[in-house]
Amino acid sequence: MNTDIRDQLRKTLVEEIAPSFRVTIPYEQQREVLDAIGAGSALPDGLEEERGELAGLTTTWLVAPGGSTEHALLHLHGGGYVVGSCISHRGLAAWLSASVRVQVVLPEYRLAPEHPCPAAIDDAVAAYRALLDSGLAPERVALSGDSAGGGLALATLMALRDAGEPLPAAAFLLSPWTDLTLSGESMKTRRQLDPWLEEPMLTKFSTLYRGELAPDDPRVSPLLGAFSGLPPLLVQVGDHEILRSDSIRLSERAEAAGVELSLEVADALWHVYQLFAPVLPDATEALDRAGEWLRAKLQIG
Numbered sequence: 001m002n003t004d005i006r007d008q009l010r011k012t013l014v015e016e017i018a019p020s021f022r023v024t025i026p027y028e029q030q031r032e033v034l035d036a037i038g039a040g041s042a043l044p045d046g047l048e049e050e051r052g053e054l055a056g057l058t059t060t061w062l063v064a065p066g067g068s069t070e071h072a073l074l075h076l077h078g079g080g081y082v083v084g085s086c087i088s089h090r091g092l093a094a095w096l097s098a099s100v101r102v103q104v105v106l107p108e109y110r111l112a113p114e115h116p117c118p119a120a121i122d123d124a125v126a127a128y129r130a131l132l133d134s135g136l137a138p139e140r141v142a143l144s145g146d147s148a149g150g151g152l153a154l155a156t157l158m159a160l161r162d163a164g165e166p167l168p169a170a171a172f173l174l175s176p177w178t179d180l181t182l183s184g185e186s187m188k189t190r191r192q193l194d195p196w197l198e199e200p201m202l203t204k205f206s207t208l209y210r211g212e213l214a215p216d217d218p219r220v221s222p223l224l225g226a227f228s229g230l231p232p233l234l235v236q237v238g239d240h241e242i243l244r245s246d247s248i249r250l251s252e253r254a255e256a257a258g259v260e261l262s263l264e265v266a267d268a269l270w271h272v273y274q275l276f277a278p279v280l281p282d283a284t285e286a287l288d289r290a291g292e293w294l295r296a297k298l299q300i301g
Contacts, residue, residue, distance in 0.1 A: 041092075048064075150176025172290050174272050244265070
């Protein structure tokens with residue numbers, strides 16, 4: 001049954017979703033499409049949702065039943081740094097709250113091309129600082145991010161470390177986009193397997209996001225930054241995605257720098273497959289594993 005559901009979802013990605021994110025589609029239209037998809041997401045029963053501001057950013061707070069408000073998971077949404085919002089990722093954030101059993105804080109950081117790098121990093125750092133200013137101790141906060149949001153979470157950790165700030169307890173990265181030079185071997189070896197992502201679109205998003213910065217600037221491509229001193233990382237990636245190498249190389253560099261790291265490569269799955277929880281059992285199970293890992297790092301019983 002799980003295989004049947006996986007095949008059906010892959011078909012939907014190829015035939016209905018991926019065509020809306022071709023390089024020829026204006027990014028303004030892609031923003032609308034992604035929000036429309038997110039608006040229809042299934043949500044956990046009893047979810048509490050509040051919209052407001054954090055560090056001047058439009059933000060949604062989501063708490064599933066039994067979720068602790070004495071801890072927080074700051075989630076940075078994906079979308080190639082060009083699309084994505086609280087609406088597009090409310091489903092993923094909600095199921096993260098259900099799995100981790102804490103409040104998930106979902107800010108809308110500034111997007112490119114209107115606001116190129118490092119605007120998104122500055123916003124993520126400001127949001128994290130605002131959580132600490134609200135009274136949360138850093139050991140009660142974790143970061144997470146999917147796709148570009150995963151890369152942004154990594155860049156945010158590096159920025160906080162370099163500024164001498166107290167770091168969060170851990171970070172959970174879902175199919176993180178960490179190399180905007182697009183030099184990973186999976187860009188070629190997984191090209192025929194990936195049902196969603198294509199190199200031309202990633203090239204466009206990379207160009208829009210980096211602005212005047214070089215693609216190998218560590219703020220743009222945190223894979224090329226220094227990993228020493230970072231908190232524990234959990235990385236989940238699909239084996240059938242062209243960004244697979246971003247996670248593999250991230251894991252190698254983090255471990256070489258002495259960072260505690262857990263890597264999960266999901267067989268026959270695609271980019272940020274966790275977005276399909278709870279329909280796809282693989283996605284729900286992955287989030288449940290992440291929830292157990294994060295609760296341990298946050299010292300939640």
